[in-house]
Amino acid sequence: MQFKARIHTSLKKSVLDPQGQTTLHALASMGFKEAQSLRIGKYFELALEAESRAKAEECIHAMCDKLLHNPVIEEYSFELQELPS
């Protein structure tokens, strides 16, 4: 089965994000008073093949734990979409 995963990593809430802070201040100074908080993260689009949805999820967790995110400072989440064969 073919899947597409959209993986997001971002700094944990407990970790300061100076890039996000600076961008938030820029938005505020441009007049976007609506902006309340902003965190910058990374986005990965991954095509993968797996026997089942469960296997695909297991595989993505393993990839995230081993390489894609650093658990000391980051957290991750993902959405998985099955592609028509």
Place this chain on the structure above:
Amino acid sequence: MKAAVIVFPGSNCDTDCFHALRDVVKVPVEYVWHKDRHLPKVDLVVIPGGFSYGDYLRTGAIARFSPVMESVIQHANDGRAVLGICNGFQILLEAGLLPGAMLRNKTLEFICKHAWIRTEENLTIFTGQMEPGETLCVPIAHGEGNYYCDDDTLKSLHDHSQVVFRYCSEDGKTGDAFNPNGSKDHIAGIVNKKKNVLGMMPHPERSSEAILGSSDGLKIFESILNALE
């Protein structure tokens, strides 16, 4: 003492480290390409600064999986000396040989200048030639040197005397004004619990000869030589 300098694609302080070891400290040294699985029999492994793999994903995150790293981890686990400088420090963190992680500098700027660091711990093979509290003038050049760890890890680092260098003023005072990158507790360098692996952001190889503006970094190499000879 024999030394090896690991070379990754994107390393750019490998030649400086090689020069400092061969021509200044005067020890046998060889380069090891990151694809080599086997390390030659050496006492000291240096992981130099630079931008291994273009800093893609996270600094050090991909280099950490280079073939040579299994041997480097084995070398460290056997209790032999590893010195990671700048990107080398980042690689050691990603490899789990040292605790914590690196964040972008607080100012978001790449900072390249001389910095003062204070010797917090001289009972290591890397710092035996310094007095406790002795300050060194050593250049920094990094965009991600903002050392981070959680509070429990910081306490553990202090409990086990693992904080080796902290940013300071010329006369040894610590404070936000003297911390160039926002690192936790002004940390510039730490060792592992066994104290055979040192990671530091400042570059001792760029301050090993008077012609470079400071030779304070040489004390670190001399400490290693003195401890391992």
